[in-house]
Structures are given as structure tokens and as C-alpha cells.
Amino acid sequence: MPLIMRSLAFLVCLTVSLAADDTHAEEGKRWALLVSSANTWINYGMQADVYHAYWLFREGGIPEEQIIVMAFDDIVNNDKNPFKGQVFESYDLEDVYKGIRIDYRRESVNKDVFLSVLRGDKDAVKRLTDSDGKVIDSGPSDNVFVFVSDHGAPGYIAWYDNNFLSAKELNQTIASMHEENRYKNLVLYVDTCFAGSMFKDTLPNNIGVYAATATNATFYAYSSECHSRVFGKAATCLGGLFSTNWAYGAQSDDRSTSTMNMQFQGAKIACQGATTPMQYGDISIAHMTQKEFFGDSVLNRNILRRSRPRRSVERASVIRKNMLAYQTLKNQLAALPKGSRGAQRLMARVSSVEKLMGLADKFFLDTYTSVHGRLATNSSTTWAETNFGVIKWSCYEPVVKAVMSLCPKMMRTEEVRYYAGAKFGVLVNLCNQISTAKVLAALKRAAEINPLCAV
Numbered sequence: 001m002p003l004i005m006r007s008l009a010f011l012v013c014l015t016v017s018l019a020a021d022d023t024h025a026e027e028g029k030r031w032a033l034l035v036s037s038a039n040t041w042i043n044y045g046m047q048a049d050v051y052h053a054y055w056l057f058r059e060g061g062i063p064e065e066q067i068i069v070m071a072f073d074d075i076v077n078n079d080k081n082p083f084k085g086q087v088f089e090s091y092d093l094e095d096v097y098k099g100i101r102i103d104y105r106r107e108s109v110n111k112d113v114f115l116s117v118l119r120g121d122k123d124a125v126k127r128l129t130d131s132d133g134k135v136i137d138s139g140p141s142d143n144v145f146v147f148v149s150d151h152g153a154p155g156y157i158a159w160y161d162n163n164f165l166s167a168k169e170l171n172q173t174i175a176s177m178h179e180e181n182r183y184k185n186l187v188l189y190v191d192t193c194f195a196g197s198m199f200k201d202t203l204p205n206n207i208g209v210y211a212a213t214a215t216n217a218t219f220y221a222y223s224s225e226c227h228s229r230v231f232g233k234a235a236t237c238l239g240g241l242f243s244t245n246w247a248y249g250a251q252s253d254d255r256s257t258s259t260m261n262m263q264f265q266g267a268k269i270a271c272q273g274a275t276t277p278m279q280y281g282d283i284s285i286a287h288m289t290q291k292e293f294f295g296d297s298v299l300n301r302n303i304l305r306r307s308r309p310r311r312s313v314e315r316a317s318v319i320r321k322n323m324l325a326y327q328t329l330k331n332q333l334a335a336l337p338k339g340s341r342g343a344q345r346l347m348a349r350v351s352s353v354e355k356l357m358g359l360a361d362k363f364f365l366d367t368y369t370s371v372h373g374r375l376a377t378n379s380s381t382t383w384a385e386t387n388f389g390v391i392k393w394s395c396y397e398p399v400v401k402a403v404m405s406l407c408p409k410m411m412r413t414e415e416v417r418y419y420a421g422a423k424f425g426v427l428v429n430l431c432n433q434i435s436t437a438k439v440l441a442a443l444k445r446a447a448e449i450n451p452l453c454a455v
């Protein structure tokens with residue numbers, strides 16, 4: 001055979017195999033949207049969760065164009081960061097920041113941009129962010145993975161700017177994505193307090209969507225690796241308890257044989273009952289292999305270290321996310337010499353946060369008692385936090401908005417806002433007991449006598 005013929009034959013083979021690859025690609029792309037709006041040093045771990053997740057997808061060979069990262073990005077060069085330029089999700093100190101591509105940061109990490117990116121609305125994203133509008137540009141044969149690590153309140157993801165994302169809004173966006181054939185399988189992982197309330201009684205099980213949450217509808221999520229042994233007086237939590245464990249699972253599992261469910265169950269066991277991770281929607285999706293969403297880790301084995309096993313809870317080292325501001329200060333205090341100037345300053349901050357928390361308790365207690373009269377005991381200021389019913393949105397939505405405007409200081413002060421958000425269960429219950437107008441009137445009465453609600 002003349003040389004030219006042989007080259008031609010070779011070329012034909014090459015074309016055929018390329019075409020085969022293309023066909024494979026047509027079978028479906030994988031997309032990831034990784035998000036944390038949480039800002040400031042105390043919320044370090046929520047950004048770290050997102051950064052680590054990014055590398056899992058890179059490791060799996062998912063192209064950068066198909067991974068979208070939204071993170072506030074005020075940690076890596078934070079004044080408090082003793083390891084400038086680096087971010088770790090655990091005390092293994094594996095840097096998960098260097099080389100990352102963050103698509104949306106600072107103020108553009110908000111609810112409207114998130115929902116627009118998710119539903120693939122380039123024009124909306126351009127309008128909202130003044131960027132070229134990178135979105136989840138997915139089609140009917142694609143798998144989409146969404147991960148949120150943040151704070152929460154009943155029925156809400158507590159976005160940093162107080163423009164909270166409700167379960168109802170998220171559900172609507174998912175429904176429209178389903179109608180427009182924007183995915184084959186859609187998976188959502190949510191690590192926030194009350195994360196289950198984003199899906200329970202809401203997410204249908206027949207639209208190709210599976211959700212895994214750090215906790216059930218009525219309980220808190222935890223941050224982990226919070227002690228001061230490594231970061232000293234800059235102590236902060238390095239990750240979410242659930243997130244760290246699913247991510248390190250994905251990092252060490254063989255993704256072509258292990259299922260999404262195995263990853264979930266491993267993370268759940270590692271939480272050891274501190275909280276109960278949950279699954280919602282179409283659970284059959286959990287029986288797909290991890291490769292279908294994360295790609296195959298064999299492709300880029302060198303990106304992350306592989307040695308890290310799943311961790312179980314080190315009890316002294318976890319903090320409920322709604323208590324993060326307060327407990328983090330206490331951990332930082334523990335790292336300072338007793339009686340030192342620094343310790344005294346921090347003590348003063350701790351007691352000022354205690355005061356803020358007391359005022360937030362009072363606000364919800366006053367709201368409740370102005371409807372129902374005195375409570376039998378004082379120890380029950382948390383009475384409804386983990387004991388609330390089904391959300392009646394027609395009342396609860398305007399009531400939550402009213403809290404934002406009646407008590408701006410409570411909802412804008414870092415040290416108390418998430419603590420307050422965790423008390424919204426009181427409002428869920430009041431909405432099930434009396435009219436919206438009456439709940440609003442009770443809120444107003446409580447606000448009038450609370451310094452946190454003074455403008």
C-alpha cells in the first residue's frame with residue numbers, strides 16, 4: 001500500500017474515533033454550579049467547601065466552561081488569615097484555592113444571579129453582573145450538579161445580603177428547568193441549617209431531581225474542624241460537617257463503581273447523629289455512579305491528595321451554624337493567654353454578642369407572647385426552633401420580609417443574624433395559627449420595644 005493510502009486510512013480511523021468521542025459527548029455533558037454567598041472570617045468553611053468541590057470536578061475531567069463557581073472570596077487574603085494565599089477545608093492543610101477559577105464573587109453572589117445562572121439565562125446574568133454571562137448552558141441529555149454551602153432559616157437559604165432564597169422560588173426555577181428540558185438528571189446538595197425545608201413537601205419525585213441535605217427540615221447544620229489548635233487566635237471552622245465528608249468521600253471513592261448514595265451514606269455516618277442528613281426527590285438518581293456527575297477521577301489523579309479518609313465527628317470541634325459567630329469567638333478566646341489585653345478585648349465582644357442574642361430571643365418571645373400570653377417557662381425561648389409545622393407561604397413570606405424591614409439591625413449584624421434566622425420557626429407556627437395581619441401586628445409590637453429594631 002502506498003504511503004499516502006496508509007496515511008489516508010489512518011486519517012479515516014482517526015476521524016471515526018473522534019466522531020465516536022463526539023457522539024459520546026452528545027450523550028450528555030456534566031455541569032456543576034458551586035455556591036457560597038457567606039462572607040467574613042467566621043464563614044471561612046462555607047467558601048472552603050465550595051473551593052474543594054471545584055477540584056473534585058476538575059479531577060473528574062469536567063471542562064472549566066462547565067463548572068461555575070460563585071463565592072464571596074474575602075477569605076484567602078483576609079487580614080485574619082495566617083496562611084495568606086491559601087484556603088483549607090480541613091486540618092490536613094491541603095490548599096484548595098490556588099488555581100481556582102471563581103466566576104462570580106462579592107456582591108454578584110446573590111439570589112437573582114444564582115437563579116439566572118442555574119436556569120441558563122445569559123441575558124439576565126449580563127444585565128445583573130456586567131459580565132459576559134457564564135451560565136449552566138445545559139440541554140436535555142445533560143447532568144447538572146448544584147452545591148450550596150451557606151446559612152439557612154426555615155424554608156430559606158440565608159443569602160448574605162438578606163435577600164433570602166425561598167424553597168418556593170427554588171422549586172419554581174427547578175420546575176421551569178424541567179419544562180424547558182434543561183437537564184436529564186439534576187442533583188442538589190445543600191449544606192445549611194434547616195436544609196431539608198428547601199425540599200420537604202415541595203420537591204416532586206418524578207421530574208429527575210434528587211436533593212441531598214446536611215440536615216432535616218427542622219434541625220441545624222454543623223460546621224466542622226473549628227478548634228484553635230492550628231489557626232490559634234484566628235480560629236474558625238474550616239468546612240461544613242456534611243460537606244467535608246461527602247467531598248472527601250468523592251475524593252477517595254472509585255467513582256466508576258461507587259454510587260451517589262454510597263457517597264451520601266458515608267457522609268451521613270460520619271455526622272454520627274449530630275444531625276441527620278436527608279435525601280429528597282427522585283432517589284433512583286442516587287443509585288447512579290458518582291462518575292455520572294463528578295466525572296472519572298482516574299483522569300486527573302494528581303490534582304488532589306488521595307489519602308484522606310472520611311472523618312467522623314470530633315465533638316469538641318463542631319459548631320451549629322446558627323451559633324457560629326458566638327462559638328467562634330469563644331474558640332478564638334481559648335487560644336489567647338488568660339488575662340491578656342487581647343483576651344480582655346475578645347471577652348468584651350463575647351458579652352456584647354451574648355447581649356445581641358438575648359435581644360433576638362426577646363424579639364421572638366415578645367412576638368409570640370403578644371399573641372399567646374406569657375410562656376410557662378423562660379427556658380423555652382428556643383421552643384419552636386426545631387419544632388415547627390408545614391410552611392404556609394402566603395403568610396410566612398411577607399412575615400419574613402417584615403422582619404427584615406422592622407429589625408434591620410438584627411438582620412444586618414453578622415454576630416446575630418443567623419442566630420435570629422434560626423428562630424423563624426416561631427413565625428412558621430404563628431402563620432399556621434392566626435391571620436397574616438395578626439402576625440404582622442405582633443411583630444410590630446415586639447419591634448417597638450426592642451433596641452435591635454430601632455432604625
Ligand SMILES: *[C@@H]1O[C@H](CO)[C@@H](O)[C@H](O)[C@H]1NC(C)=O
Nearest residue numbers: 168171172175201202203204
Ligand atoms: C414545586 O414544583 C412542582 C412542579 O415541579 C409543583 O407541582 C409544586 O406544587 C411546587 N411546590 C410548591 C410548594 O411550590
Ligand SMILES: *[C@@H]1O[C@H](CO)[C@@H](O)[C@H](O)[C@H]1NC(C)=O
Nearest residue numbers: 216217218219273274275276
Ligand atoms: C431532625 O434531626 C434531628 C437531629 O438529628 C433529630 O433530633 C430530629 O428528631 C429530626 N426531626 C425529625 C422530624 O425527624
Ligand SMILES: *[C@@H]1O[C@H](CO)[C@@H](O)[C@H](O)[C@H]1NC(C)=O
Nearest residue numbers: 374375376377378379380381
Ligand atoms: C423569667 O425571667 C424573668 C427575668 O429574667 C424573671 O423575672 C421571671 O421570674 C422568669 N419567669 C419564669 C417563669 O421563670
